[in-house]
Amino acid sequence: KQEVTQIPAALSVPEGENLVLNCSFTDSAIYNLQWFRQDPGKGLTSLLLIQSSQREQTSGRLNASLDKSSGRSTLYIAASQPGDSATYLCAGPTQGGSEKLVFGKGTKLTVNP
Amino acid sequence: NAGVTQTPKFRILKIGQSMTLQCAQDMNHNYMYWYRQDPGMGLKLIYYSVGAGITDKGEVPNGYNVSRSTTEDFPLRLELAAPSQTSVYFCASSYSLRQRSGELFFGEGSRLTVL
Numbered sequence: 637k638q639e640v641t642q643i644p645a646a647l648s649v650p651e652g653e654n655l656v657l658n659c660s661f662t663d664s665a666i667y668n669l670q671w672f673r674q675d676p677g678k679g680l681t682s683l684l685l686i687q688s689s690q691r692e693q694t695s696g697r698l699n700a701s702l703d704k705s706s707g708r709s710t711l712y713i714a715a716s717q718p719g720d721s722a723t724y725l726c727a728g729p730t731q732g733g734s735e736k737l738v739f740g741k742g743t744k745l746t747v748n749p
Numbered sequence: 750n751a752g753v754t755q756t757p758k759f760r761i762l763k764i765g766q767s768m769t770l771q772c773a774q775d776m777n778h779n780y781m782y783w784y785r786q787d788p789g790m791g792l793k794l795i796y797y798s799v800g801a802g803i804t805d806k807g808e809v810p811n812g813y814n815v816s817r818s819t820t821e822d823f824p825l826r827l828e829l830a831a832p833s834q835t836s837v838y839f840c841a842s843s844y845s846l847r848q849r850s851g852e853l854f855f856g857e858g859s860r861l862t863v864l
Contacts, residue, residue: 678858679753679856680839681855682852685852729846736782737794737846738794
């Protein structure tokens with residue numbers, strides 16, 4: 637059974653800092669992994685989707701990497717801004733080719749001006 | 750585009766009452782999902798559907814029912830509400846998570862309190 641873990645649960649950084657959020661998963665037979673952003677009182681928004689054949693995916697100041705062999709993914713945020721403050725969640729398939737995702741509990745990021 | 754629309758956004762129920770959370774998507778997605786999110790517990794899958802007429806249980810289905818009569822709509826029914834069902838409920842949809850553009854799209858959520 638796939639388990640997804642995100643550490644730390646919360647992170648506070650000053651504006652302008654580069655930062656890395658971590659995601660680990662137990663079943664490496666994943667076809668992709670998604671990173672989501674959730675603002676308070678809102679739904680989740682998909683940020684990046686990395687296919688199993690890719691090692692990285694980039695969107696603006698965000699870069700996500702995937703290492704299936706080690707069961708890890710990272711989300712790199714460059715030059716952080718207060719508007720980046722949110723909870724970031726990663727999710728992977730429950731098993732094999734499943735069309736269901738299991739989510740980590742998220743990392744709550746606060747970027748201080 | 751409306752995307753995934755959930756109603757109501759907020760609801761207070763008394764113990765034992767029943768209600769239906771509505772979910773509609775306008776993206777012609779095959780797959781639809783219901784999750785609940787509790788503080789410190791993350792997102793848990795309640796039910797999901799792979800297409801009209803086909804539904805299946807997720808991780809925490811007890812106390813809930815679903816139906817999928819059309820591609821667009823996926824209502825979640827709560828029977829005999831209990832305090833343990835106090836949560837934020839999210840509906841989500843995808844064309845197929847396995848596809849290269851297999852993003853999962855979420856609604857804004859429905860906050861339910863059972864007293």
